[in-house]
Amino acid sequence: MSRSRRCSLSLRSDDSKWRWGRRSRRCTLSLSSDDSDSRRCRLKSLPEELVEEILAWLPVKSLVRFKCVKKSWSALFQTPTFIAKHLRYNQSKTKNHPNPTLLVQLLSRRSLVSKYLLQSHHHDEANDHRSVYHDHLLQYHHDVGSVSEKEGRLPFVDYFQGENMMSGLFTDGLLLPNMFACINGIICIGGLFNCYPSFHGFVLWNPAIREDKTVAYPLTLPPDFVLAKKSFSFFAFGYDQISNDYKVVGVDRYTMKSAITSYYNSFYVYSLRADSWTQIFSTPFHHSIVWVHSRQDEIYFNGVHHWLGFPNEEAGERYNSLIIISFDMSHEVFQIIRFPEFSTRKRKRLTVFNDCLACILYGITEPIDIWVMREYGVEDSWTKQLVVNPPVPITRPVRFFG
Amino acid sequence: MSNTSENPNPSSSSAKITLKTSDNELFEVEEAVAMKFCTVKQYFEDEKDNDVAARGSSTVIPLPNVHSAVLARLISYCKKLPQSNAVADNHEEEETKKKERKQYGTPGDLVDLISAANYLDFKEGLEFFNQALADHIQNKSVEYVRKFFGIKGDFEPHEEEKYREEYAWAFEGVDED
Incomplete structure (x- = not known):
């Protein structure tokens, strides 16, 4: 028996061992052309x-x-x-961001106009003082997320020709910004657009390809309903890993014209791929009294956005009744995550700690407790992880670094 | 060329495997290195199952699609592998890695290495040499890339003109061909 012949056959004939399998052969042909230049070109293979x-x-x-x-x-x-x-x-x-980037809101002569500038740090080995600058930027950079791969400058920002100036977005008339988020290099800024007629919406901005898109929030109220007075609307930007799509979810609170004391929630989701809004009905909160507490206490983690909220109006009097309202960007479902029975009236703030959803409990002069949900979604897994004693009175914990 | 038929100890921890290239060169390599090539590993395991008694360092595995010059480079890359594919910590390290990727020859050599890594189902190698080739073309002109890959442009001249005007920033700072 000739072993060598058997080997060659087995290596040549088993396509499954070949990473690209049969498709590669077909493609080899399609890349060849009659052009004599490319015939000589070895790369056609x-x-x-x-x-x-x-x-x-x-x-x-x-x-x-x-x-x-x-x-x-x-x-x-x-x-x-x-x-x-x-x-x-x-x-x-790279593990760290190659070009730390800072998003700043510019001072404007016209007070009703807000302008944003994205500054990217370019590494320069010959210049030591920039390395210091580098660290400084990185701290802030975590607040706006990461953006990489920007070069050159936009023609309409000529008067800002600083060497670190990379790319800019000037959104004339974006007022009262209420959402800043950055995922995979795409920045989302939401607020009220002060054009005529003015509207609530957001800008999606991809500085790497220098494109942006403005989207208005829909008016989804059924007839006979009005937006609740003093109501807040909440928005969150997220990435759906399953369908590889970017989404913005909005929550509005409204009441019936005839019974303004009962509140309802309206949820809607924008899909960038479909470029359209969908209202979500199949949620337990749709006609419930769950409501989102504050824009300050939200966190996007693992493809899920989390707000602090209250389960109902009456219980809302007590801080202990705070809950987490989450929205899964992939499955488009809202869920409620409950805290354990904290034996304290300390204030709460959401964060991410050791790659887990976590809650910071704090008071002005009290020790700060860090509770961690060790297994995501399992309420029994809340564990008191850490106690920090600030030596002086505090207003609030801001965020974790590192 | 090495003579492979006299290794007396096939079961030692540094067992060798002999690979035979398209130009009939024989390479005696450590089993650990050869096993990084999934195509070789698969063959080797089939062989073990089929013919246990014959298993040993005298096994010669033919690689009819790989030239000796290419295999030599792949093997030398394999020996440095743990460092080469580690994720860079920062900008400086990424630059060092770029320089390292440049050491594996001309763009033409890289194409041979990519084809061979693909044929051998050598994932880390394929990734590394793909990056090396991407480094090489990233600042090149459209014309260079067309010639390099043997591609004929199929946009209408006015379409291309319009695109280049619209995205002029992407056509700035391009290397000489």
Whole structure:
């Protein structure tokens, strides 16, 4: 028996061992052309799937340029699979953000106009003082999330030609901003847009490709209903990992015109891919009296947005009755997470601690307790993890670093 | 070229495996290195199941799609592997890694390495050399990339012109071809 012959056969014939399988052969053919230049080119032997793997490692600027190499490349770069792969590869390159970025609201001569500027730090080994600047920016940077891969400057911000100035978004007339979030390099700023007619909405801004999109919140009230007086509307930006889509969820509180003391919640979700709003009805809170407590105490964690809220009006008198209202961006479901019976009337604030949902209990002169939900969604797993004693009176804990 | 038929101790911890390239060169490599190539590993395990008695360092695994020059580079990469693929901690480390990726030859060599890593189902290697090639083309012009991959542009001239105007910032700072 000839062993070597058997080996060659087994290596050549078993397509399943070949990472790209049969598709690569077909693609080899499609890449060949009659052009004599490309005949000489040894690279025609790379199957399309491998070329795609190489391209997914490129920075955004290169991809924008190479869109005009070929129609099929332009189409490829816009497929959700390629975008997700590109994001994954580029995030895997470094643990820390290569270019720490700060989003600032600019001082404006016209008080009713707000302008935002995104500043990105470019690393310069020759300049020591910038390294200090680097650290400084990084701290703030965590508040707005991360943005990488921005280069050059926008033409309409000529008077800000600082060397760290990378890209800017000027949203004339965005008032009362009530939402800042950044996921995968996409920034979401919500508020009231002061144009005519003015409207509530948000801007989605992708500085890497220098594109932005403004979306108005829908008016979803049924007839005979009015928005509750002094009501708050709550919005959250999130990423749906399952369908690879960006979403904004909104919660409005409203009452019947005829019975203004009973409140209802209205929930709606915007999908960037569908570019449309959907109202969510199948939620236990829709006609309930659950309400969101404060815009200060929210946290986005593991694809789920969490607000602090109250289970009902009467119990709302007591701080102990606080609950967590969560919205899962993928499954589009609201849920209630209850705290354990805290034997204290300390105030509460949501945070993430050791990769777990956590709650900070604090008072002005009292020790700060950190409770951690060790197993996400399991109410029995709340554990008092840490007690911190601030030496001086505090207003509130801001956030964890590191 | 190495003679592989005389290793007396096939079960030692540093067992060797012999790979035969397309140009009939024989490479005696440590089992741990060879097992990084899933295609080789699969073959080796099939062989073990089929023919236990014959298992040993005398097994020669043919790699009809891999040239000796390419295999030599892949093996030298394998030996540095733990450092090469670790995630960079910061900007400086990422730059160091870029320099390291540059050491594996011309873009043409990289293409050979990518094809071989793909054929051998060598995941870390494929990722590494893909990145190395991406480093090479990232600042290149559209024309360079078309020539490099043997692609003919299929946009109408006026379409392309319009696109280049609209996204002029992406066409700035491009290297000489």
